[in-house]
Amino acid sequence: MQKILNLISQDVMAAFEKAGYDAEYGRVTISNRPDLCEYQCNGALALARKYKKAPIMIANEVAAILKSEKTFSMVDAVAPGFLNMNIAEEFLTDYVQGMAEAEHFGLEKPEKPETVIVDYGGPNVAKPLHVGHLRPAIIGESVKRIIRYVGHNVYGDIHMGDWGLPIGLIFTELKLRKPDLIYWDETYTGEYPQEPPFTIAELEEIYPTASGKSKQDAAYKAEAMENTYKLQSGVRGYRALWQHVMTISVADLKENYRKLNVEFDWWKGESDVNDIIPRMVEYMKKEGYAYISDGALVVDVKEETDTKEMPPCMILKSDGAALYNTTDLATIMDREEKIHPDKIIYVVDKRQDLYFEQVFRCARKTKLVRPETELCFLGFGTMNGQDGKPFKTRDGGVMRLEYLMREIREEMVRKIMEGHATDAGEAEQTAAIVALSAIKYGDLSNQASKDYIFDIDRFTSFEGDTGPYILYTIVRIKSILNRFQEAGGDVEACRIRVPQNDAEKCLMLQMTGFNAMMQSACDEIAPHKVCAYIYDLANAFNHFYHETKILTETDEEKKSGWIALLQLTKQILETCIEVLGFEAPERM
Numbered sequence: 047m048q049k050i051l052n053l054i055s056q057d058v059m060a061a062f063e064k065a066g067y068d069a070e071y072g073r074v075t076i077s078n079r080p081d082l083c084e085y086q087c088n089g090a091l092a093l094a095r096k097y098k099k100a101p102i103m104i105a106n107e108v109a110a111i112l113k114s115e116k117t118f119s120m121v122d123a124v125a126p127g128f129l130n131m132n133i134a135e136e137f138l139t140d141y142v143q144g145m146a147e148a149e150h151f152g153l154e155k156p157e158k159p160e161t162v163i164v165d166y167g168g169p170n171v172a173k174p175l176h177v178g179h180l181r182p183a184i185i186g187e188s189v190k191r192i193i194r195y196v197g198h199n200v201y202g203d204i205h206m207g208d209w210g211l212p213i214g215l216i217f218t219e220l221k222l223r224k225p226d227l228i229y230w231d232e233t234y235t236g237e238y239p240q241e242p243p244f245t246i247a248e249l250e251e252i253y254p255t256a257s258g259k260s261k262q263d264a265a266y267k268a269e270a271m272e273n274t275y276k277l278q279s280g281v282r283g284y285r286a287l288w289q290h291v292m293t294i295s296v297a298d299l300k301e302n303y304r305k306l307n308v309e310f311d312w313w314k315g316e317s318d319v320n321d322i323i324p325r326m327v328e329y330m331k332k333e334g335y336a337y338i339s340d341g342a343l344v345v346d347v348k349e350e351t352d353t354k355e356m357p358p359c360m361i362l363k364s365d366g367a368a369l370y371n372t373t374d375l376a377t378i379m380d381r382e383e384k385i386h387p388d389k390i391i392y393v394v395d396k397r398q399d400l401y402f403e404q405v406f407r408c409a410r411k412t413k414l415v416r417p418e419t420e421l422c423f424l425g426f427g428t429m430n431g432q433d434g435k436p437f438k439t440r441d442g443g444v445m446r447l448e449y450l451m452r453e454i455r456e457e458m459v460r461k462i463m464e465g466h467a468t469d470a471g472e473a474e475q476t477a478a479i480v481a482l483s484a485i486k487y488g489d490l491s492n493q494a495s496k497d498y499i500f501d502i503d504r505f506t507s508f509e510g511d512t513g514p515y516i517l518y519t520i521v522r523i524k525s526i527l528n529r530f531q532e533a534g535g536d537v538e539a540c541r542i543r544v545p546q547n548d549a550e551k552c553l554m555l556q557m558t559g560f561n562a563m564m565q566s567a568c569d570e571i572a573p574h575k576v577c578a579y580i581y582d583l584a585n586a587f588n589h590f591y592h593e594t595k596i597l598t599e600t601d602e603e604k605k606s607g608w609i610a611l612l613q614l615t616k617q618i619l620e621t622c623i624e625v626l627g628f629e630a631p632e633r634m
Contacts, residue, residue: 101127396425543607
């Protein structure tokens with residue numbers, strides 16, 4: 047189906063042409079004065095100088111032609127030259143019923159689906175997820191789902207930190223605590239134990255201890271760097287121990303991301319491109335892109351038009367060690383060789399914009415990607431506490447993600463149980479679903495690049511622009527539909543009817559914006575547009591609900607039309623929250 051604005055614009059453009067004017071000036075927009083009209087066109091104002099005619103005269107000529115069109119119930123020319131229009135109820139009804147019958151509500155499929163990689167998550171193994179991992183997971187997951195819904199081929203990649211100094215730090219501390227482990231014996235040629243010599247809880251305690259020591263003890267840090275080098279250069283025992291770290295860490299990460307309803311198509315890390323790096327480095331040297339500067343291997347990425355300092359992109363350190371730049375570039379090279387992506391989207395803290403500018407320029411200069419491949423940096427802002435500073439625990443530390451989730455779940459249980467005779471077990475299950483909506487909607491309703499205040503009280507409210515409010519609206523619709531069916535009604539047999547009142551028409555008009563919104567959210571990589579849309583749709587429904595006695599209506603034809611409208615509203619809302627990464631319970 048075409049977007050409704052396109053259909054309306056076609057009629058208005060044809061009217062401009064019929065009146066003897068350029069058709070392109072007949073483009074229509076949603077009215078910014080809904081108290082006056084539903085749609086408007088300002089083309090006559092732009093044409094006045096070209097045709098040396100008062101804009102109101104042009105508008106009157108076009109309006110006279112449009113008044114014979116079945117598309118509109120009202121067309122007015124208003125000084126100094128605006129065209130104000132209301133859509134005809136019959137035209138609107140046919141369009142909305144078409145949405146109800148079409149796949150994806152009539153969203154047009156892309157003529158040539160793109161292959162897109164969304165790089166998000168980025169946790170380090172052997173470390174618990176904390177609040178800093180929340181935004182990339184939530185934003186990246188929704189971006190992946192939105193682009194996939196629109197019809198493109200999308201792969202989500204977690205891109206774990208599993209190959210750098212953090213692993214060397216863990217090995218250094220583990221060697222101090224367990225010096226007799228067979229993995230440290232580089233002359234050992236036998237089989238290594240299948241069971242890891244540590245638990246995930248031990249690993250999560252070891253890393254911060256080791257990290258703290260390395261900041262105070264230069265020798266400790268030097269040993270950690272040496273252990274990192276041994277791992278990366280293939281020392282057998284270190285590789286075996288690293289595999290244990292990966293096995294238990296990835297299992298733990300999968301469980302934690304599952305609770306966030308976040309899924310990755312690829313569970314890859316920096317280690318996956320370790321064997322590619324030598325080939326990439328040799329290529330950059332051979333082609334003359336890379337050169338030695340102060341012992342390090344670098345590629346110049348500065349451009350003549352730069353107005354700020356742009357340092358070279360370092361490929362290898364002076365000791366030959368790889369960096370994040372190295373693994374990111376090798377990952378780009380690997381992706382290009384294997385799947386030829388049309389676009390790679392990186393969902394990362396916006397404070398890393400300079401780093402990614404370097405990496406992207408280097409990838410292009412060295413021809414690791416085709417010229418037409420898009421490299422997109424979606425930088426997100428910080429999640430702040432009530433004091434406006436990055437979110438911390440009460441004692442000033444970085445909060446573990448599982449603790450934050452638990453805190454919000456407990457708040458939702460309290461609100462659900464408050465004043466309701468609800469089974470505690472059911473309340474717990476419902477609270478887990480609603481809490482996730484509170485977290486995700488609270489984040490995604492903000493433009494990704496902006497910082498925002500994490501306010502538990504506001505995010506968990508059942509009123510206002512919140513996830514629980516959206517879910518409460520869906521549950522309200524489910525309840526009405528269930529009661530209709532329990533009384534013998536057949537939802538599937540119902541069809542949308544011509545709107546009977548302003549509230550009903552307003553709801554239908556809100557629905558018609560779905561396709562344009564979803565396409566825009568995809569093209570602009572903007573999940574907040576989905577949130578803004580469903581908040582307006584939920585408000586339109588609730589206004590209609592309070593204005594209309596649905597189940598007690600005695601006119602069965604009217605009731606049938608309203609039930610069909612509710613069904614479509616529910617389906618659109620459920621689709622939107624699905625692409626945002628959460629779901630609605632059956633009851634609240």
